[in-house]
Amino acid sequence: MRNKQLSIAFLCLALAFMVACKGKPSDTQIQAKVTEQLSGMPEVTADVKEGVVTLAGNVPDEAARTAAETKVAAVEGVKSITNNIMVTPPAPPAPVVDTTAAPVNAADEALRTGVADITKDFPGVDVKVDAGVISVTGELSAAKWKTLKQALDGLHPKKVDASGLKVK
Amino acid sequence: MSLQDKYKELIDTARSSGTDNLQVNETDGVLHISGEAPSGAVKDNLWNIYGKIDPNFLTGDVVMDIKVATAVEGAKLEVVTQSSNLNVRKGPGTDQPIIGKAGHKEIVSLVSKHSDQWWLIRTKDGEEGYAHAQYLKPVE
Numbered sequence: 346m347r348n349k350q351l352s353i354a355f356l357c358l359a360l361a362f363m364v365a366c367k368g369k370p371s372d373t374q375i376q377a378k379v380t381e382q383l384s385g386m387p388e389v390t391a392d393v394k395e396g397v398v399t400l401a402g403n404v405p406d407e408a409a410r411t412a413a414e415t416k417v418a419a420v421e422g423v424k425s426i427t428n429n430i431m432v433t434p435p436a437p438p439a440p441v442v443d444t445t446a447a448p449v450n451a452a453d454e455a456l457r458t459g460v461a462d463i464t465k466d467f468p469g470v471d472v473k474v475d476a477g478v479i480s481v482t483g484e485l486s487a488a489k490w491k492t493l494k495q496a497l498d499g500l501h502p503k504k505v506d507a508s509g510l511k512v513k
Numbered sequence: 514m515s516l517q518d519k520y521k522e523l524i525d526t527a528r529s530s531g532t533d534n535l536q537v538n539e540t541d542g543v544l545h546i547s548g549e550a551p552s553g554a555v556k557d558n559l560w561n562i563y564g565k566i567d568p569n570f571l572t573g574d575v576v577m578d579i580k581v582a583t584a585v586e587g588a589k590l591e592v593v594t595q596s597s598n599l600n601v602r603k604g605p606g607t608d609q610p611i612i613g614k615a616g617h618k619e620i621v622s623l624v625s626k627h628s629d630q631w632w633l634i635r636t637k638d639g640e641e642g643y644a645h646a647q648y649l650k651p652v653e
Contacts (some may be wrong), residue, residue, distance in 0.1 A: 350579055426628045459630055462607045463644060489595070494570045495560065496647035499578050499629055504543045505570075 370422035379423070382416040382481070389430060396424035396485045403433045452477055459500040467493050470510065477502055482509035516544040516574055521543035523575075530555045533582060547578040555650050556581050571577065578602045580629070581651050588623045589652040592616065599649075605631030613640040620652060 362372050368380075376393040384391050386409065389402040392424045398417050404410050417426055425507070456474045464472045470483035479502045485493065490512050517524065527535055529550060532555065535548035540630045550556040556579045563577060564570060564623050584590070592599045598614040605627040614619050615636045624633040624641060632649060 356519075381649075458606070462630060463647060465607055490569065491560065491564065492595075492647065496630075498576045499547075499647070501547075501578060502576060504542060504573055505552050505576060506573045507569075508573065510571065512571065 360500065369396075375420060375422045378420045379417050382411060382420060383438075386413055391417065393403065393423075394420055397427065398423050398425075399427040399429060401415050401429045404431065405435050407432055442475050456500055457501060463496045472508075474502075478504045478506055479508065480506040484511045484513060515539075516542075520544055520546075520563070520566055520575060523559060523566060523577075525560055526562055527579075530558070532559075532579070542574060545577075546574045546575065547580075548583045549580045551582050552653050553581050554653065555579075555633040556568045565597070572617050578629075579609045583651040583653060584623060584626075584632075584646075584649075586623055586625055590619060590621050590623050590632075591652050592648055593650045600645050601634065601636060601640060602642050603642060605643045607645075609643065613638075615644065621649070623649070623651075 372393045372395065375396065375398070376391070379391045379393060379398055383391060386402075386404070387402055388404055392399045392401070398411055398420075400417065401436065404413070410432055413430060414426055414428050417423060426481065453474050453476065456477065456479065460472050460474055460479060467485065467489060470481055470485055473480045473482075479497050479500070481493070481497070490507075490510065494505060494507070517537065524537055527546065531551045532548040532577060533551075537545070538545045550559065559579055563575060568637045569573065574652070576640075592615045594617050596617055596640070598616055599619075601613040601615055602609040603612050613636060615634070621634045621644075622634050624635055626632050626646075627643060630646055630647050631643045633641065634644050634649065
């Protein structure tokens with residue numbers, strides 16, 4: 346009698362356990378289903394612990410972040426979701442001008458500094474720098490222009506354009 | 514006529530007068546000539562020839578950078594301003610404070626070259642500072 350009671354109790358317990366198992370998928374099972382759901386999003390990773398799914402990774406936009414959460418929410422057994430997915434917009438296409446124009450600009454800056462140092466003693470002329478070319482406009486005596494031209498050439502410009510200069 | 518032909522006399526003279534590291538390159542229609550002349554007189558002569566071929570250097574088809582070999586540390590330099598004094602500055606750049614003056618035609622000595630443009634000099638009063646190289650000419 347006593348034994349029978351015990352075995353029934355044991356049976357009930359085992360049954361309850363089985364039912365519980367069936368109604369509550371294990372983390373491993375959830376993990377498998379979650380992974381399946383996220384198979385189209387290789388950039389997202391999921392970690393399951395006691396039915397709580399933690400999502401991580403980087404996606405290009407908010408829509409993808411929400412989509413991942415929605416897909417995971419549909420998986421049976423998921424209690425809650427911690428969405429740690431970061432939204433990282435794709436880097437803007439590298440501005441093409443930067444790679445080519447930047448060195449020119451840097452060279453121009455160096456030229457401009459050199460030109461500024463030289464031309465402060467030459468009132469009456471305007472000296473501009475563009476893409477390595479120094480353009481001189483205004484009016485100068487022949488002797489002063491020679492001094493200026495020698496100094497400007499020493500800066501190694503691509504060209505010294507004096508077509509706008511009047512030599513007295 | 515190519516630029517090398519047009520400026521043949523200039524190039525030949527530079528070569529025959531012992532210009533070191535003479536480089537002659539044509540890029541985008543501009544002849545770039547550089548080198549180190551053995552003396553200030555040679556440099557002056559080259560600029561005179563250039564001015565003869567291209568009066569007043571107005572064509573813009575040459576960029577010539579001739580340095581003078583005698584402008585070495587310890588060399589005597591003459592201040593070749595038009596008439597004014599030469600500013601001696603604390604650092605290399607016109608944005609640097611002026612710490613002294615070197616008189617027109619004064620002889621100073623070259624301490625070191627910061628760049629082609631800015632040289633550290635010592636005036637006859639013993640002041641040291643930076644001055645722009647365009648106004649300094651080695652004394653021979």
